[in-house]
Amino acid sequence: MLAPSSKYFNRDDVVKIYQQHRPQYNKDVSDKIMEFVRKHHNSEEPYDLAVDVGCGSGQATSLFASHFREVIGIDCSHRQIEEAKLGNKFLNISFLVGDAEALPFKDKSIDLIFTAAAAHWFNLPKFLNEASRILKPDGCMGLFSYCFPKVGRSLKDAESQKIDDAIMWNHVWKHISPNPPTEPMLKYANIFKNIKAKHKERNDEVKIKYTWTLEQIVGLIKSYSWYGAYLDMKMKSVERNSPNAIDGLSQAFKQSMGVEHLQDSDVHLEIEWEIFIVLATGLNHTGQNE
Template sequence: MTHRQYDSTGVASIYIEVRPSPPKDLIKSIINQLSQSVNPNPNGKWSRAVDVGCGSGQATFLLADYFDQVIGYDISEPQLQIANQRNQFNNVTFKISSGEGIPLEDNSVQLITVCEALHFFDIEKFNRKVDSLLNSGGLFVTIGYYPVPKLTQIDKPDLNLDHIGQSIDNLMQTWQEHGFPVKVFADMINTKYRCINLPFEKVCHEETFKTTSRRSADYIIDLINSLGTSEKFREKFPEKESSIMNQILNQLHDTFGTKDLSSIQLDVTFEYFIICFRK
């Protein structure tokens, strides 16, 4: 059963502002793998790509230059509303569906991608759907990044900020202990999905992709709030959530020596990996 984590309009609006998009060299690596087993059409593009668990289109739009048709599927209406608002491509569409129930004909897709979402799916059912949709030689690619980035303060590059990431990890552990499986999902990503069995031929596993953006330090709070469990935990345990977030906020004030977190500039780096499987 697909887990619902991002159905909230509030979370979706934060998500688009703070979550990264995969770097372009990552997409080029995927396309290079695809070209080794499936030839493009005479126009230089492949016919169809599907991005499952597409969210607000972070990875979906990056496929537009390589395919005649790109379809992003997600179960969150708020995420898809934002994706449609951002869409500037005639060959990209977004539709509601679970990963296990995509309503396309068999053998009609050359590339299926899942970015930062595979851990939410019923893997056995999803594997069957992938197998039915892909053409012979087509690729299934899972893309991931650990949701806690590396932080570097611009004017103090030698300052160790690892304790901030540890606080976010501890918060996810607290969510886990209160019935929300987010830490289990994060651990799946951290181990590069080695705990998930996929019945396809693995043709690549790369971990060399990074994306860095300049952010103010209050981004850290927004990043936490972009995790779907954050809002669900707040609704069920408001006092505990308030206490934990105040502790994290005080930690940030102490670390940066100011309560004005918007005045502190950080480089925020997410490290991506891809695993490519060929049918």
């Protein structure tokens, strides 16, 4: 991850929030990527080496532990890497500090490069140059992410969802929506277009869904770099002493549900993300800046 995001994600308070409140990807994500790898790779599992670039605190790294002899997570935030090491339970997974644009691996040595909610922070031409350099001739790349989640008391109930969408818009999205990275909003459409490869494809079929508490949902919002940008702008404005945008989120949900007496940790909502995955093999990026 690059500045300015790395500055936000390197803060001690944000590192803890990130680890606790970012969603865990389900097996469907790794299944889609490994299906692509098996189709295009010349050898059989377990493959030698996979690299999780922009790994953060390791939310997605472990998904691939059973498919590779070694998985390495790399991130430019030393605090995120410290947190990833603390939470690591796999002998074949390790973590190191490094940049997506200068990956510390030998030419043609990697079977799979993957990134989870990170590629939009990279200098894309330089990252793709590096991916082309270090991937084996039959090596593969999988870039996946998500955008705004859908939140509601029952995502299948259209009437209540209208109310819940309005609450999220008024207390969250309209305040931070001027600041989100463009590519997640476009589901990596531009990234996909700019990849030069023998074969590339995308998959938008995977969803991850949980039942979370209001406390968890507020923590998730605070983990976004978008929220950090909102706070920075607010501190420079005439409204710097006013309440933060999300301060009224919990109360608005509880009033709407008639449960004002409950703590945030006792109020449960459904939350769902649509995952988009960009897949490629036979990368052909050789220029330094393109």
